Amino acid sequence: MERPDGTGGGAAAPARGREATRERILTSAKELFTNEGFGSVSSRMIASHAGVNVALINRYFGSKAGLLAEILHEDGVFPKLITEGAAEELPRRLAEHAVGRLHGEGSRLQRALDHSAGDPDLQAVYQDRLKSALIDPLADYLGRESARVHASLVAAVILGLGRVRRVEGAEALRSHDRDQLTERILALLELCLEGFGTPDPDDP
Numbered sequence: 672m673e674r675p676d677g678t679g680g681g682a683a684a685p686a687r688g689r690e691a692t693r694e695r696i697l698t699s700a701k702e703l704f705t706n707e708g709f710g711s712v713s714s715r716m717i718a719s720h721a722g723v724n725v726a727l728i729n730r731y732f733g734s735k736a737g738l739l740a741e742i743l744h745e746d747g748v749f750p751k752l753i754t755e756g757a758a759e760e761l762p763r764r765l766a767e768h769a770v771g772r773l774h775g776e777g778s779r780l781q782r783a784l785d786h787s788a789g790d791p792d793l794q795a796v797y798q799d800r801l802k803s804a805l806i807d808p809l810a811d812y813l814g815r816e817s818a819r820v821h822a823s824l825v826a827a828v829i830l831g832l833g834r835v836r837r838v839e840g841a842e843a844l845r846s847h848d849r850d851q852l853t854e855r856i857l858a859l860l861e862l863c864l865e866g867f868g869t870p871d872p873d874d875p
Contacts, residue, residue: 693731695721697745700738705780709739709787736792743800746778750808761812762864765825766857769832770849773841788837801826815866824863828856 699721703712714735718725732738752764775782787793809822835841844852 692721692723692727696723696728696731696738697742700735701742701746701780704739704742705783708783709793710790711787714738734792736796739793740796740799742780743796743804746780747800747804748777749800749804750812753805753808753812758812762857762860763853765829765860766853769829769856770853773832773836773844773852774849785837801830805829813864821864825860828859828863832856 696717700712700717703717703720707716712735714728715725717735717738718728728735728738732741748768752768753761756764771777772781784793805826806819806822809825810818813821832841832844835844
């Protein structure tokens with residue numbers, strides 16, 4: 672039976688106990704996903720590692736995929752990469768992040784998840800995260816006409832680079848001069864973010 676933290680009564684102690692249990696599950700899942708890979712880890716393994724009943728994973732997170740979604744929400748690069756920093760530096764932040772991922776940089780969890788990229792549950796998490804962590808926040812941040820088109824173009828470039836890295840290894844890209852590669856990707860992203868479809872004031 673799940674017990675509350677502390678010795679006092681009332682609602683605060685059970686709430687603290689629930690939060691502590693939730694955090695323990697998150698910590699165990701993150702450690703196991705990082706060390707074993709998403710596809711090799713079951714909800715029962717996570718529950719055993721956290722010292723809780725497996726039913727609590729479903730209660731708090733819905734499923735193993737829901738648990739990973741919560742971890743990515745808390746630890747993921749996006750949408751902080753979009754909103755933290757000067758607006759004019761956004762394309763460069765995105766370009767530098769994309770090049771870093773091409774070179775295998777990122778957290779240990781991110782690198783571990785790359786090896787499970789074909790898992791259907793993981794793909795479903797990524798699809799949801801593409802919308803909730805990249806396209807939606809970027810469109811809101813841009814806040815202009817056709818913002819979602821711009822955001823989707825940026826996502827296409829970043830996801831395309833990731834796809835090349837996972838499928839083909841991106842050896843040619845990784846062997847290219849890093850600064851030059853960053854500038855080329857920066858140019859692509861600037862085009863994606865450039866206003867288009869607006870009337871030319873010099874056009875009669």
